[in-house]
Amino acid sequence: NGYIESETIDMMSSFKYAWVLDKLKAERERGITIDIALWKFETSKYYVTIIDAPGHRDFIKNMITGTSQADCAVLIVAAGNGQTREHALLAYTLGVKQLIVGVNKMDSTEPPYSQKRFEEITKEVSAYIKKIGYNPATVAFIPISGWHGDNMLEGSDKVRDL
Numbered sequence: 001n002g003y004i005e006s007e008t009i010d011m012m013s014s015f016k017y018a019w020v021l022d023k024l025k026a027e028r029e030r031g032i033t034i035d036i037a038l039w040k041f042e043t044s045k046y047y048v049t050i051i052d053a054p055g056h057r058d059f060i061k062n063m064i065t066g067t068s069q070a071d072c073a074v075l076i077v078a079a080g081n082g083q084t085r086e087h088a089l090l091a092y093t094l095g096v097k098q099l100i101v102g103v104n105k106m107d108s109t110e111p112p113y114s115q116k117r118f119e120e121i122t123k124e125v126s127a128y129i130k131k132i133g134y135n136p137a138t139v140a141f142i143p144i145s146g147w148h149g150d151n152m153l154e155g156s157d158k159v160r161d162l
Contacts, residue, residue, distance in 0.1 A: 072098035077125060079105040079117055079143075085128060092132050099139045101125055106159055107145040118143050118162045 039050045051070055073091040077084050091099065101122075109117040118141075126136035143151060143159040150156035 068094045070094075070096050072096065072100065074100045074102055076102045076104050077121060079103055079109050079114075079121060084125070088125075088129050088134070089132050092129075092134060097134075099129065099134055101139060101141045102144045103141060104144050104146050106143045106150065106162070107148050113143070113145075113150075113158045113162065115162050 037051070041048050041050075049069075070091070073096045075084055075088055075091070088099070103118055103121050106113050106118065122141045125141070126139070129139060130136050143162040145156075145158070146152065148158075151159045
């Protein structure tokens with residue numbers, strides 16, 4: 001019984017990332033981002049605005065609005081299917097020349113946290129982004145698990161060697 005309770009707590013804590021970013025009630029209920037959201041902070045060198053833009057096809061207009069304001073895009077690719085071609089193309093077309101790729105759902109690869117699958121996705125996405133104008137050598141590919149929070153805010157042993 002204690003195991004189930006601790007697993008539930010872990011699952012709930014991993015939802016905090018989406019919960020913080022998805023403010024609208026409909027977003028939280030449907031589990032998707034609908035509208036753009038902005039968060040601002042400063043570092044000693046930079047003034048940073050994070051723009052969370054929807055990836056769902058039904059809200060592409062909102063995604064374009066958010067992306068058109070960006071200097072750098074963080075493209076999230078699911079380790080299972082990796083469908084992000086339209087988003088990468090839109091980002092480049094809208095003038096976003098700096099790209100970071102988060103390879104999400106690494107916990108659901110076979111086997112979990114598979115280096116082989118991470119390398120396959122990196123190779124596939126690199127080939128595509130090169131065709132649309134990005135230089136893959138300047139794009140960081142980061143293995144993550146949003147579900148478990150691996151590599152989200154700090155490094156994780158599960159993905160460190162990928």
